[in-house]
Amino acid sequence: MISAKNISVSYGDNTIIDDLTLTLPKGKITALIGPNGCGKSTLLKALARINKVTSGEVLLDNKPLGRFRDKELAKELSLLPQVLVAPEGVSVRRLVEYGRSPYLSHWGKLSQEDSQIVMQAMQETGVNDLANQSVDSLSGGQRQRAWIAMVLAQDTSIVMLDEPTTYLDLSHQIELMKLMREMNNKGKTVIVVLHDLNQACRYCDHLVVLKEGKLVAQGEPKAVFNEELLRHVFSLNATVIQDPIADTPMCIAY
Known part of the structure; x- marks a missing residue:
């Protein structure tokens, strides 16, 4: 289980994540969602110890990440970043x-x-x-x-993916989402940053919704994904209906 206690992350004088506390469910797929610039990728990298927290602490199985040796931590969690250079x-x-x-x-x-x-x-x-x-x-x-x-x-038991569908066409996005579910079916906890809200609801068990570096809501898609949330967080007018295939929420903007 990975959790954050009152963490803040800053770049210089600019605070990106502000006093955020959450616990991510073990053995589930969690999507970090929110508008551009809200701190999704910054939070993911803080959970992976790539970004240093300016206050608070990140815990893995109740042990602060700072107490893990590099190789020890690399056997516990993996991160696929946005920018991939081989x-x-x-x-x-x-x-x-x-x-x-x-x-x-x-x-x-x-x-x-x-x-x-x-x-x-x-x-x-x-x-x-x-x-x-x-x-x-x-x-x-x-x-x-x-x-x-x-x-x-x-x-690793925890897999983190930072916007893995970026630059992929729709068929490859769906292929990737299914592969993510296969990883989860084999016992891995998956934490993923996504922009496509309907994909997040269809393929993920848990949503973490951010706005301006703060936690707005978290929980199962059916519990937290609604029209009021879309207006408040994304400034989006939309109707939320039930996906006829996946039986999950989906939004139609207007």
Whole structure:
């Protein structure tokens, strides 16, 4: 379980997250949603110890993140950031192998178990046929699947994804959402930043709604996603109806 107690995050004199407290449910998919600039990605990176909190603390299983050694924390949680830059010419297989870095010995060699985990991650994400291709030669959807394979190879109980559907066409977005659900079905806690509100409601179990660096609401989509919330947080006039396929809330703007 990962939680934040009265955390604030600032860039210089600009406070992005302001005195925020929350606990994210274990074994669920949580979406961080809110308007642009509300602090979604900043919060995600604070939960992953990428951003330093200026006050308060982030806890993993009631232990402050600051007490974890780097390799120890990398075995507990993984983060797929927005900006993905692979070394020039690196193959898909090599990229996915980077996910095993926290487990390698001082010699840096993959064990047989490591290699099996890498192969399984590539199979689950459908990139095993691309193993020998360079990452920079792939399409956007293929490249995103390769990066997710790397995250899967890291084999952490908590997976964090920062706007993973950005630059993907609709079919690849849905493919990614289904892959996220598959990860969750295997016991992983998933925390994802999303812009598409209907995708967040359909594929996620828990919503965390932010506005101007503050927590506005959290809970199951059916409990918190409504027309008043859309007006207050997103300045959006919309009707909320029931998704006829997923039986989850969906909004239609007008």
